Amino acid sequence: EIVLTQSPGTLSLSPGERATLSCRASQSVSSSYLGWYQHKPGQAPRLLIYGASSRATGIPDRFSGSGSGTDFTLTISRLKPEDFAVYYCQQYGSSPFTFGPGTKVDIK
Amino acid sequence: EVQLLESGGGLVQPGGSLRLSCAASGFTFSSYAMSWVRQAPGKGLEWVSGISGSGGSTASADSVKGRFTISRDNSKNTLYLQMNSLRVEDTAVYYCAKGGWGPPFDPWGQGTLVTVSS
Numbered sequence: 001e002i003v004l005t006q007s008p009g010t011l012s013l014s015p016g017e018r019a020t021l022s023c024r025a026s027q028s029v030s031s032s033y034l035g036w037y038q039h040k041p042g043q044a045p046r047l048l049i050y051g052a053s054s055r056a057t058g059i060p061d062r063f064s065g066s067g068s069g070t071d072f073t074l075t076i077s078r079l080k081p082e083d084f085a086v087y088y089c090q091q092y093g094s095s096p097f098t099f100g101p102g103t104k105v106d107i108k
Numbered sequence: 109e110v111q112l113l114e115s116g117g118g119l120v121q122p123g124g125s126l127r128l129s130c131a132a133s134g135f136t137f138s139s140y141a142m143s144w145v146r147q148a149p150g151k152g153l154e155w156v157s158g159i160s161g162s163g164g165s166t167a168s169a170d171s172v173k174g175r176f177t178i179s180r181d182n183s184k185n186t187l188y189l190q191m192n193s194l195r196v197e198d199t200a201v202y203y204c205a206k207g208g209w210g211p212p213f214d215p216w217g218q219g220t221l222v223t224v225s226s
Contacts, residue, residue, distance in 0.1 A: 035212040037153075044203060045145075045153065047214035056214060088153050092212050095158060095167035097143065102152045 002027055002091050004100035012108040019076040021103045023089035028069050033093030036065055036074045039102075040085045048087075049074060079105070110134040110215055112204050117220030124194050124224070130187040130204030130217055138162070138182040141208040144189045145216075146200035154200075157189060158208040165209075172198075194224045 003026040013019055023034070031052040039045040047056040049065035052072055062077040076083055084107050089100040116128040130142070143158040157168040157178040166178050177190040187204050201221050207213035 033210065033212075037213070039153070044216040044218050045205075045213075046216070047212050050212040050214070056212075086152075090153075090155075090213065092208055093210065095208070096169050097155045097158060097208055097213075099145075099153045099155060 001096055002029060002094070002098050004089055004091065004098055006087075006089060006100035006103050008103060009101070010104045010106060012106055013079055014108045015079050015081055017079050019074075019079055019083075019105055021074040021076075021087055021105075023067075023072040023074070023100050025070040025072075025091065029072075029091045030093050031068050033091050034065075034067070034072050035090050035092060036063075037088045037090065038083075038085045039088065045088070076105075081107075110206065112206065112215060112217035114202065114204050114217045114220040117202065117222045119223045119225065120194055121226050122194060122196055122224055125190070125192045126194065126222060128189040128191065128202055128204075128220060128222070130189075132185045132187065132204075132206070135206070137180075137185040140206050140211065142180060142187045143205050143208045143213060144178060144187075145203045145205055145213070146198075146222075147203070147219075148197070148200040151200075156202070159187070160209065191222070194222075196224050198222065199224045 034052040036049040037045045053065045144156040175193045201219040205213040205216040
């Protein structure tokens with residue numbers, strides 16, 4: 001089983017600031033199968049990034065993903081009020097399709 | 109527009125059973141793997157079970173193996189999760205999502221709440 005670790009657990013930032021979220025895998029993950037999701041309370045999770053670096057349909061370009069192997073990064077260039085949420089990385093190439101524990105981005 | 113709508117959640121006693129359904133529309137259902145993901149109160153997302161487009165391949169998390177069974181009816185565009193021997197720790201919002209074995213999980217349904225309590 002591939003275990004995903006995310007850091008930091010919580011990121012306290014102000015609107016307009018840059019957010020950098022990390023996801024580390026216990027073994028190499030094919031970049032084709034690494035995704036990032038945004039989850040807000042009471043809503044369905046939303047796919048942001050797939051294939052480590054491709055933005056999903058309708059996702060603004062302030063969201064970007066990078067990385068390969070065991071280290072991946074989600075960057076939000078300039079935080080907007082609607083970006084404060086929990087972010088999860090996931091590998092979806094081989095079962096079990098594990099998620100990281102999440103990074104909460106909250107308002108400073 | 110792709111839509112997923114879960115149903116079947118509710119309150120059940122420990123040891124009881126429940127069947128969740130997920131009605132899909134807006135895409136060729138039989139062409140895509142589907143998955144169930146849950147979120148327990150105050151916890152993160154946990155993948156529960158997945159099934160291939162044909163239904164010929166399934167997989168489940170160790171936490172539910174032997175108790176939960178995923179299935180699908182491609183003639184009805186519906187995904188199911190049969191949950192038996194439910195435990196208090198199975199209390200969660202259960203989401204269905206299109207994806208697995210290659211495609212990312214997109215989109216997700218709105219979720220259905222399962223509460224296991226005496």
